[in-house]
Amino acid sequence: MVRKRVANHQVTAHAATTLERIRLVRKGKRLTGHHRVFGAAYRLLDTNQPAPTVTRSGFRDFIHPNKNRVCTVRELARLQSFPDTYVFKGRRCDTYAQSRYVQQTQHEQLGNAVPPLMAREVGRELRKHILVHRRKDSKERADRFATVFGPLDAAYPLTDLGNKKNPLDELIYILLSRRSREKQYQRSYRELRRRYRRWAEVLKEPRAQLVRALKPLGLANQRAKAIRRILTTIQADFGRTTLYPLKGMTYSEAYHYLRSLPGVNDKSAKCVMLYSLGIAALPVDTHTLRVAKRLGLVQPRSSLFTAPPQLESVVPRESRGRFHVLAVLHGRAICTAQRPKCHVCPLRSVCPSARLPNRSS
Numbered sequence: 001m002v003r004k005r006v007a008n009h010q011v012t013a014h015a016a017t018t019l020e021r022i023r024l025v026r027k028g029k030r031l032t033g034h035h036r037v038f039g040a041a042y043r044l045l046d047t048n049q050p051a052p053t054v055t056r057s058g059f060r061d062f063i064h065p066n067k068n069r070v071c072t073v074r075e076l077a078r079l080q081s082f083p084d085t086y087v088f089k090g091r092r093c094d095t096y097a098q099s100r101y102v103q104q105t106q107h108e109q110l111g112n113a114v115p116p117l118m119a120r121e122v123g124r125e126l127r128k129h130i131l132v133h134r135r136k137d138s139k140e141r142a143d144r145f146a147t148v149f150g151p152l153d154a155a156y157p158l159t160d161l162g163n164k165k166n167p168l169d170e171l172i173y174i175l176l177s178r179r180s181r182e183k184q185y186q187r188s189y190r191e192l193r194r195r196y197r198r199w200a201e202v203l204k205e206p207r208a209q210l211v212r213a214l215k216p217l218g219l220a221n222q223r224a225k226a227i228r229r230i231l232t233t234i235q236a237d238f239g240r241t242t243l244y245p246l247k248g249m250t251y252s253e254a255y256h257y258l259r260s261l262p263g264v265n266d267k268s269a270k271c272v273m274l275y276s277l278g279i280a281a282l283p284v285d286t287h288t289l290r291v292a293k294r295l296g297l298v299q300p301r302s303s304l305f306t307a308p309p310q311l312e313s314v315v316p317r318e319s320r321g322r323f324h325v326l327a328v329l330h331g332r333a334i335c336t337a338q339r340p341k342c343h344v345c346p347l348r349s350v351c352p353s354a355r356l357p358n359r360s361s
């Protein structure tokens with residue numbers, strides 16, 4: 001039943017010859033051959049049969065089951081399960097005017113659309129498939145983590161990587177550690193601390209002084225610029241150079257604040273959260289990523305962007321800090337980027353990537 005107040009239900013005016021052809025069609029049948037007009041086959045809908053799908057090429061075909069006329073846009077929309085609140089915009093009928101190439105008519109929009117009921121069902125099936133697959137995959141990786149964590153934990157008595165309790169100290173420490181060797185950035189951090197007892201002092205002297213202090217570490221200009229920009233932002237936000245106000249924040253608040261600071265990436269933010277704010281974040285650096293991939297804790301083609309959520313789903317919150325330390329130590333000492341020392345690795349019997357003399361892989 002078409003109600004007048006429903007949009008898109010205007011009846012198309014038919015020429016006398018078209019009406020004549022429409023009357024020729026028998027219920028549930030179509031008019032073909034020499035009777036085709038503008039490519040339309042004229043199908044008379046049968047109320048006892050399921051309606052065919054409305055397609056871009058056949059939308060003009062559908063003849064109303066009880067009236068001698070083609071269906072309106074609204075009637076076709078109902079056949080396609082569109083709610084009556086859905087309004088098709090623009091020109092109603094198909095024409096051969098130039099405008100049809102720049103704007104779809106209402107009939108075209110309808111013929112090109114995926115019916116909402118079908119879209120909902122397809123979406124439901126896809127979601128089910130993805131979730132089941134992900135749950136299964138995640139369970140396997142969690143089991144794998146449980147297998148490797150113990151031997152790894154026993155192999156490395158060292159409990160920290162020199163991380164700092166003060167969140168601003170930690171942020172600068174991590175910035176220095178980027179693209180530099182451990183001994184170099186440790187020395188550089190000590191040198192900065194000796195020179196600046198408070199980080200606010202960095203902003204009181206010319207940038208060249210900081211550049212000079214960072215020279216032995218390399219990338220001195222970029223590092224000095226980044227550190228000064230971060231300190232300036234923090235000073236403006238909190239009135240002093242400290243990150244202690246983050247202590248009371250939630251995971252999401254602390255993460256978003258840290259990521260908003262100039263040049264602070266995912267790993268740096270999570271290191272500050274994990275080591276200085278007591279938040280169970282899991283930083284993923286190149287060592288962690290490599291070790292996790294080789295151990296099968298994340299998908300083999302994971303990147304620094306895609307691995308963090310996968311790892312967080314398999315590493316329990318209480319083990320994240322320890323796992324990060326272990327992954328870095330193991331990545332530096334044994335599971336190195338080039339030529340991993342699998343023959344002395346404590347995980348060689350459970351690691352799917354182990355390269356041992358008696359294994360072909």
Ligand code: SF4
Pocket residue numbers: 294295334335336340341342345346347348351352353354355
């Ligand atoms: S067995 Fe080899 S690849 Fe596997 S974790 Fe140990 S060093 Fe890395």
